[in-house]
Structure formats: C-alpha cells, structure tokens
Amino acid sequence: DAGVTQSPTHLIKTRGQHVTLRCSPISGHKSVSWYQQVLGQGPQFIFQYYEKEERGRGNFPDRFSARQFPNYSSELNVNALLLGDSALYLCASSLEGRQETQYFGPGTRLLVL
C-alpha cells in the first residue's frame, strides 16, 4: 500500500507570494494533519481535518489555511509568504481517533527568498 504522498517535493518562492501544498493520505485514513518543521526543531502542529471539517488549528497566523476534499486529500495554503515560512511542511494521516498512529509523508521543502 502507498504511504502518505505530498507534492511538490521542493519549492522556491519569494516574499509576498502564495503557495499551495498537497497531500494524499493512506488509503482508508480520513484524518489529515499538517505540521511545520523548521530546521533543527521538531514538527509543530498547524491544522487537523477530518471528513472535510477542521478539527483544530495550531498557533499559526491567518495567512495559513487548509481544506480537505471528498477523497480525503488535503491542501495547505500560505499567503503573503515571509522568510520565516521557510521550512519542511509535513502531512500526516491517521484513522479516526488514532492520534498515536499518525503516519507522515516525505514533506514539501519550502524556501522563501
């Protein structure tokens, strides 16, 4: 079975631009979470979605938004990019109620110049 997939793998943007990152969960997983991992730090929670509904949001500005589609794939959007948004963006999927078994994708590495 395929694991969590993310696209693109790498992205270079300039300040003020907008970016859209995509995630496809493991087949059968309806819950998708997004995390931001800055170099040298552990991942930080951004959003969780289940059945297209937002379940929770971390301490990130409104420039960050996300949505989940009927096939349970998800998009993370970031507007008005700042240099500090440069990071590895990780998507994780899990079965409902199984937060102890969240499986991560390879991530999208975003560089903002």
Added chain:
Amino acid sequence: QKEVEQDPGPLSVPEGAIVSLNCTYSNSAFQYFMWYRQYSRKGPELLMYTYSSGNKEDGRFTAQVDKSSKYISLFIRDSQPSDSATYLCAMSVVRLQGAQKLVFGQGTRLTINP
C-alpha cells in the same frame, strides 16, 4: 517553558552500543507517547507508541514511560550504523473530539560509528 523537552545532542556512539534517548514533559494530561525516527531530508517514521507507564519492547527498541516523573525514554540495543538519524519524541492528549495533535520534542541527532 516548552511542553516537551528533548536534548538535541548530537549523540555519537560506537556500533553495538546501547543508546538511551530521553524526553521530559510538563503537561500531565499527555497519555500517548510516541517515538519517531527521521532520516535526513525525509519525513518522520513512527517507531513505537505507548499508552501507559512501563516498558514496551519491539526488536532492538524499548520504550519506557514514567508518568510520575514525566519522563520517557527510548533504548536501542546493538546499535547499527543504519540507526543514525534524528529521533523525535511526541506526545498527545487523548481526545475523542477536537484536534488530535502531536506535540514534539526538538529531536536528538544520533550517529552510530562503525
């Protein structure tokens, strides 16, 4: 104070050594405890998870949770060069509703020398 503290290392040991990785936490509501392994430029890979205090063993890996001390450990026996990676501890509050988010430590960078 961060909710989860983890020594970033780096930690370097010879092949075959027993490795001990540790995290402390401040939120007594945490009930799920996970260890992830992350190779350079890759996503985190789930190694083990535990729900209660005590030990859980899986091959060369043993996870230990001491809720009274708010302290968790991962032991790696007979360490191999392929174990060289960053190890992340993660914790979660049990939630039936609302966000089921993971709170991560900073990660410990481990190198096993042949």
